[in-house]
Amino acid sequence: MDAQSEPAVVELRIPCRPEYVGVARLALLGVASRMKFSYDQVEDVRLAVGEACTTSVEWATKNNRADTDIVVRSSIADTKLTVDIIDSSGERREAPADQENDNEPESLGALLITLLVDEVTVTPINGGTHVKMVKYAG
Amino acid sequence: MNFSIDTYNMESGVPVIKLTGEVDVYTAPQLKQQMIGMLEAGANQILIDLTEVEYFDSTALGVLIGGLKRMRERDGNLSLICPNPRIRRVFEITGLDKIFDIYNSADEAKIAIQLVP
Numbered sequence: 001m002d003a004q005s006e007p008a009v010v011e012l013r014i015p016c017r018p019e020y021v022g023v024a025r026l027a028l029l030g031v032a033s034r035m036k037f038s039y040d041q042v043e044d045v046r047l048a049v050g051e052a053c054t055t056s057v058e059w060a061t062k063n064n065r066a067d068t069d070i071v072v073r074s075s076i077a078d079t080k081l082t083v084d085i086i087d088s089s090g091e092r093r094e095a096p097a098d099q100e101n102d103n104e105p106e107s108l109g110a111l112l113i114t115l116l117v118d119e120v121t122v123t124p125i126n127g128g129t130h131v132k133m134v135k136y137a138g
Numbered sequence: 139m140n141f142s143i144d145t146y147n148m149e150s151g152v153p154v155i156k157l158t159g160e161v162d163v164y165t166a167p168q169l170k171q172q173m174i175g176m177l178e179a180g181a182n183q184i185l186i187d188l189t190e191v192e193y194f195d196s197t198a199l200g201v202l203i204g205g206l207k208r209m210r211e212r213d214g215n216l217s218l219i220c221p222n223p224r225i226r227r228v229f230e231i232t233g234l235d236k237i238f239d240i241y242n243s244a245d246e247a248k249i250a251i252q253l254v255p
Contacts, residue, residue, distance in 0.1 A: 018164035025193070043224060050195050054163040108232060109196035115231050 007075040007082070014053070016060040016068045016089060024072045025050045028083065031074045035081055036137040044116040045135055049083055051109040051116075052131045056087035059129070063090030068128075079137040088128040140192075141165040143172055152251055154185045154244075160193040166201045173205045173216075182214030185247055194225050199234060206238065215239065219247050 012027050014020040025046050032045040053070055060066050068088035075082040113120050119134040140159035147153050153176050161169060169186075176184055186202065188194065206216040217239040220226050229235040241247035 018162075021163055022160060040227075046193075047195065047228070050162065050193075054195060054197060057163055108199055111232060112196055112228070 007077040007080075010074045010076065012072045013069050014072065015066075016057055016070050016087060017066055018054075018057055020070075021050055021053045021057060024053045024070070027072065028074065031076060032081060032135075035076060036079060037081075037135070041135065041137065045081065045083070048113045048116040048120075048133055048135075049085065051112050052083075052085040052133065055109050055131075056085065056089050056129070059092050060087065060089035065090045081135045081137070083133050083135075085131040085133075086125070086128065090127060091124070092129055141168070143168055145172065145176075148185070148244075148248060148251075150248070150252055152183045152185055153181050154187055156187040156190070158190040161191055161198040162193060162195045163197040166195075166197040169198065170201045170204070173201065177205070177208055182209065182212055183251060184209060184214075184216045185244075185251070186216065186218050187244065188218055188220040188222065188225055189244075191220075191222065191225050194228050199228065199232065202238070203234070217241065217247060217251065219244055 010027070010031050012024060014023050028049040029042065029046050032042040037045070049072065053072070056070050060068055065088060071084070071086045073084040073086070113133065117133040117135045121132045123130045123132070141161065142158045144156045145153060146156070155169065155172050157169065173184065184205065202216065202218070209216045219241050220229070221242045226235070226240065229238065229240065239250065241250060
């Protein structure tokens with residue numbers, strides 16, 4: 001197998017609940033640490049993946065889907081890390097502002113992801129959302 | 139989970155919430171509860187010490203923004219101690235370093251807050 005063209009894949013499945021987001025972050029810390037990323041870039045990946053999973057958890061809570069899972073799939077190429085975060089948290093409908101939470105962590109999370117990785121796409125899939133992010137090393 | 143929350147009062151009486159570890163979607167609700175408690179007790183200055191924090195996400199930022207908003211409604215303030223550049227970077231890239239008063243140490247915060255009437 002050609003190591004250059006076939007990325008290694010590390011896949012993790014976590015319950016879509018707040019207490020497991022840290023597990024995904026820890027896994028990505030391990031994945032990113034073994035690539036040619038700087039210390040700051042590893043932190044960027046950890047934070048971006050944490051934010052994506054947090055958004056999944058928040059939607060699962062809103063949509064009563066906390067019993068679902070999040071799949072976090074890392075594809076490790078030479079200088080390119082692709083992370084797919086696939087949830088079954090239901091549709092991400094724009095809800096009226098929550099009076100109890102008058103801050104906007106979700107849009108802050110989206111802003112952070114955009115700033116921390118090189119490419120990000122968010123695609124609705126059947127029953128959930130697929131977030132793909134790419135970070136280049138070097 | 140690697141997280142703890144402690145509170146104490148500065149000599150001036152300003153309450154301090156000292157956080158340790160990871161502040162995220164799982165642990166940030168504890169920060170929120172602690173802040174609400176202080177607000178209900180009538181605090182108009184709160185200091186959040188992030189010196190020992192190693193991870194801080196958007197949920198935690200949201201809690202701080204909510205707290206700051208409520209403090210400003212009563213002409214108070216919510217300030218931060220954050221010497222860790224990695225955590226400070228989260229504030230900088232979101233532009234929130236311009237919204238919060240962020241100090242490098244408890245001593246720096248003490249001096250600054252005492253200067254504010």
